């Protein structure tokens with residue numbers, strides 16, 4: 001645990017690369033207020049020219065939220081820190097409110113960063129938050145196991161790693177959490193010493209929500225020990241997950257190829273690589289990527305499929321992906337079912353979770369729709385090592401631009417590129433990429449031709 005001394009901010013921030021500036025996400029609570037002051041102190045000392053912007057999201061969920069945001073604005077004015085307030089004005093769902101608020105918060109924070117050309121957001125998540133996260137996930141797993149569902153094996157090495165020290169948002173903005181090893185009480189001591197107040201969000205004490213319930217259980221005599229144990233568990237699991245990801249990345253680099261857009265071939269050597277856990281992880285990541293699904297298929301299904309593949313040739317579907325194991329190899333492609341309906345082609349959209357389509361001009365009256373089996377059948381495909389039927393099936397599920405019932409540009413037709421660019425997206429990591437998974441994300445991006453990852457936000461580039 002880091003000791004909080006007046007100049008401890010060096011320990012907390014010196015490993016972070018501030019070249020592209022920083023957004024401090026400040027709710028006005030104790031942790032993010034401490035983040036703001038300590039970060040400002042650090043930058044003033046070591047890099048005063050760094051562009052620093054404080055951003056407060058007004059979720060507009062409680063009567064006092066606008067006034068709290070104004071209080072942050074006043075504090076920022078005192079320290080001459082530029083500050084913006086962004087309001088979540090969208091429809092508020094009745095179920096899953098914390099998740100929706102979090103989604104809106106990160107979207108708005110990232111928009112504010114991008115508008116200033118800043119690639120880095122810092123949040124005030126603490127060791128207490130980390131311990132709560134790990135213990136909540138553990139409690140959910142135990143509940144699942146008790147109910148006869150998939151228990152620890154389901155998330156082992158993933159969920160219990162807790163929050164990553166850095167997460168890439170939308171494949172372009174880094175979210176860094178420098179306080180994951182610092183207790184909230186220590187941050188509050190810093191604020192008290194400086195006579196700076198903070199707001200206490202009543203939602204944090206509302207035991208209708210899971211996190212405040214967990215927080216309440218940690219307030220008794222055992223709490224400190226349970227927090228320390230949870231942090232130790234998170235550290236072990238984070239390391240295990242990073243190693244698992246490195247193993248999966250090596251397998252993807254060595255054994256996966258892309259014979260055509262939307263078609264991945266795995267060398268059957270994957271089934272006897274001797275490192276089943278990494279191989280199953282690689283398979284799950286590639287399934288989600290091929291199917292355009294944001295979540296990996298669960299561990300149990302991944303393992304079951306892997307075991308069936310080991311037993312011999314098969315054709316099965318998981319995560320919207322057809323797994324076709326035959327003499328020519330082990331192939332993955334998007335299933336034909338449930339592809340997006342034809343839609344007007346405008347601006348930049350993520351299509352089917354798999355392709356970012358960017359129109360270079362207005363596109364006129366064009367539609368984006370799957371290329372389709374009929375059009376794919378008419379196309380000549382080369383007779384190489386890959387069975388033509390598989391090439392056609394993958395092509396049929398690719399996006400194409402349509403005018404009336406004619407297709408002006410197929411995915412393999414040069415003309416399409418003058419109108420639109422369809423860049424593959426690494427679906428499971430496109431929105432949130434925890435630093436634990438950087439290696440497999442990079443390997444998959446290289447395999448399918450997705451945009452390269454931005455440099456990690458740490459000096460010397462070690463994130464994980």
Ligand SMILES: Nc1ncnc2c1ncn2[C@@H]1O[C@H](COP(=O)(O)OP(=O)(O)OP(=O)(O)O)[C@@H](O)[C@H]1O
Pocket residue numbers: 024025026027028029030031032033055056057058059105122123124125129201204
């Ligand atoms: N409304 C908000 N505006 C800006 N950033 C926020 C907001 N809510 C949360 N954050 C960021 O996310 C981090 C974790 O959020 P969490 O909800 O745990 O914090 P909080 O209890 O609202 O406030 P704090 O962490 O400052 O005590 C905060 O430290 C802050 O960096």
